[in-house]
Amino acid sequence: MPHRRWIRLAATLCCTALALPSAQARPASRPNVLVIVADDLGFSDLGAFGGEIATPNLDALALSGLRLANFHTEAACAPTRAMLLTGSDSHRVGLGNMPESMAPNQAGRRGYEGHLRADTATLAERLSAGGYRTLFSGKWHLGTAPDQDPHARGFQHSFAMLNCCHDHFGQGLSTDRSKMFGYTRNGETVTSLPADFYSSDFFASQLIDQLRATRSESPFFAYLAFTAPHAPLQAPPATIAKYRGRYDAGYDVLREQRLERQRKLGLLAPAAQPHRPVDTVPWESLSAEERRTSSRKMEIYAAMVEELDKAIGRVIAELKAEGEFARTTIVFLSDNGAEARDPAPRPGTPIPPLATLGGPKTYANYGAGWAQAATAPSWRFKSFATEGGIHAPAFVSGPVVRRPGTIGRAYTNARDVAPTLLDLAGVAVTPGRFAGRDVPPIDGLSWRGLLAGKAAVYPPDRAVGSELFGSRSLRRGDWKITDIGDGIWHLFDLARDPGETRDLAAAEPARKAALIAEWDRYARDVGVVLPDPPFHPNPPRDHD
Template identity: 50%
Template sequence: MGKRPNFLVIVADDLGFSDLGAFGGEIATPHLDALAHAGLRLTNFHTAPTCSPTRSMLLTGTDHHIAGLGTMAETLAPEQIGKPGYEGHLNDRVVTVAELLREAGYQTLMAGKWHLGLTCEQAPHARGFERSFALLPGAANHYGYEPPETADRPGVLKVTPALYIEDQTFVPSLPADFYSSDAYADKLIGYLADRDRDRPFFAYLPFAAPHWPLQAPAELVAHYRGRYDAGPEALRQERLQRLKALGLADAHVQAHPVQASTPEWEALSPQQRAISARTMEVYAAMVERMDWNVGRVIEQLRAAGDLDDTVILFMSDNGAEGALLEAFPKFGPDLLGYLDSHYDNSLENIGRANSYVWYGPRWAQAATAPSRLYKAFTTQGGIRVVAFVRYPGFARQAQVGDAFTTVMDITPTLLDLAGTSHPGTAWRGRPVAPPRGRSWAGYLAGRDHAVHDAQAVTGWELFGMRALRQGDWKAVYIPPPAGPGTWQLYNLASDPGEVHDQARTQPDTLNTLIEHWHQYARETGVVLADSGPARVHDTGAAVPQHAAAG
């Protein structure tokens, strides 16, 4: 076997499809753009609707209902507690790509957000990573700032016993100059500098940006001052035109109409507009800072002579985040009151360590267009995400690839490229689930025109949202208020925006897909919550003065 490649997998948290310059965005992302343009930009890549389910699929190659994240640990419904696949952390029914690559002689390194277990026994070091620095929960202040613990603190904002762990040791405190994206890059650069050069490496860099709370260095936020003053719809139209110009969207694509109960931009007061635009400015600065840190890691690889020997995969873990957190029950009944008391969300302070804001459904849909909706939904806006892969050894370089792919394909692909394989149904004396994804090796080498054949089926479920895709046909079930609470049918080849429901005109096709979805649910152990979706989105709550109006 020839020289085995290194692997660098970079994950952005809640990044929108068109945020990067190479994918139509106006945000300054020169390092990621250079990698994307030199590689293969994937326009038909799919994840789970939210972060921890996607991460479980990425690292195991199988469905999140099998891997232990049937739903997010933070949103378990009573009827899901204790059920197989709903452990709230990576379970023992799966083996990770880090475990398998390490066994195959790779050095395994990680720095960033884990979100797959909160205890030392569930941390990255226990799932195959030789060196790791990890944020264990799903979100945290990017500067490490936390107000004093109080009785009225909303549940999801409560600090877990330990936020960060390095290898097997919990981190008792963070340095005064801590900023998440910088810290993760620092750690990975250090691990790479000290690595064992007799072995290839698998490096995993899952950022926590641009996940809320939206926070970024003030000097970067200033780069975007005034850039978003025309509002989210203006940005949406700009992005759509650039997607078309880049060949990443059909010239005649019909974008799904924006769904949001928040007021239109023109109906907002000048103060509300200023605050909303500022949240988007901070978001853009977070993305720029993430790109800068990717550039630092790339420079480390280049200086060490490793860059062209490294397969680089970049992706977002789901669509852009459009939820209004004040409408999310897990945050408690008085989230806004708590933030007013413990944070400074004045216009001048938004983006600083002691601010806590998000940007809302209209800005999110500027980034997911032409797709429908955003994170947490099984519509295309929630599961079709920005992704690219770069490696000089691939035949497909400096191209756009429209083959249907999923996050479950990553583990089989890395194992294939490393010259090893998944053990199948047993590993180290215990039963494990085989991958449901497929290797991209043949596609990347130019031998295959597709990864999944037209008859292959792929299912989704989260928070009661459901979907099933076979070829170009997709069935979608979205409960009220964001959907009709009935199955809808779309042909994504002609209608990528999921605008024209064909359920009535193609009933046989829809019924076939629904049957496939029930088979998928049986195979993966889906447990639907009788009480309905555990997460509420954009339900018409009043627009807060200090948070996102967009």
């Protein structure tokens, strides 16, 4: 080939390569990642999991992806979120208990710092080091000090509600970041919120702004962490009005309706027996006024879930408009089971009239009856290591799912999210080390095989323990032991009894003893310190 022709060809090839940076910077093996977390969402609240609430955006993602029908968390939010971001057991990384609930004998102990410890490695830190843009918007709840802010823990762009909960309309903003209603943007204290602030909508808008501001050929890891539908129950009046009268038949009827839809969707075996509700009374035994107030609370809750779905729909629309949706892996989960407590308002907070319930500066939660409509067929609810407290809705959507529209029945855990996403992103992990320092081990396992159509993630002899508020559990295969916090171990075969209705402890003493020994090993390994005094003092022994 003549020399000049060779030079022209080489120049043409070079220019072509420069014109196609995505071919070099964005190989198909480097997906975008969007992790979405709902707060206190019950297992059957979404339509794709058996609910009647309008959630078309989440349903579309779930039904076109892989629904994780056997996904588990810790029994409350901060420990789950710590596991999600590290892949490690919550006791290893500083969240052995909720920051607000430390028992006297836990305070100051290793693993009970009440924030994500500095010697951990977050998913954002690992992915950032691996070339990802890292974005965060929403509830943090993993520390309020400047060096504990998401911006200091690997998120290059962040808008954070630092603590556990807030007024969803932004009332009561505090510039003291240690207080309940404190926010930061990229680590700096937020001093004002817009007049039309509503948490789900604003968190989605902040993430959309971050995506637009950081457009590049680098893949992104975005973590969208909602506070909805966590109490206080608050939602726009027009959305609440859509559900007016929808729940007048009560929580007992709703529970049966949801169970029937779960059976039709293939999420629950026809013969599976649900656990009976606890800590509640039959709907018909309530007075007319009590029923009106209770159903209104559920209307507000439903409106919050719909608003959550609308916000997610806006993020999905943005990804599609930017051509990013087709190469984005989406992981959605709730951080624990539905919340049953309906505590009194904070001192000095007036009890609002029914007509204003759900507005700014009002406080309500919906109580144990509605919560157990959402957790059915499971036993109990948030704060317990029974299935009702730790069995949560979750799904994976995107091109990584090889059999879209299917249900994954394998046991999975919030600890698995970090190793799964690092695996899919091709980011290498050195066990126990990151950036030249020692870090806690990753306890979770990758879902790569499950996403490709394999049946299991955990080997049948792999035990997975948990503890929060003194309520304990250990899972090995389909067998589980659990203690609701009174020191009494129960044994269940969850393959045959997902509702934990038949305690086999007396019938299988050897199996029970072996699993208790496994839990003791787990507790020593991760450093469990059971609370004293107990968080659940003398819980009612409501098991058959």
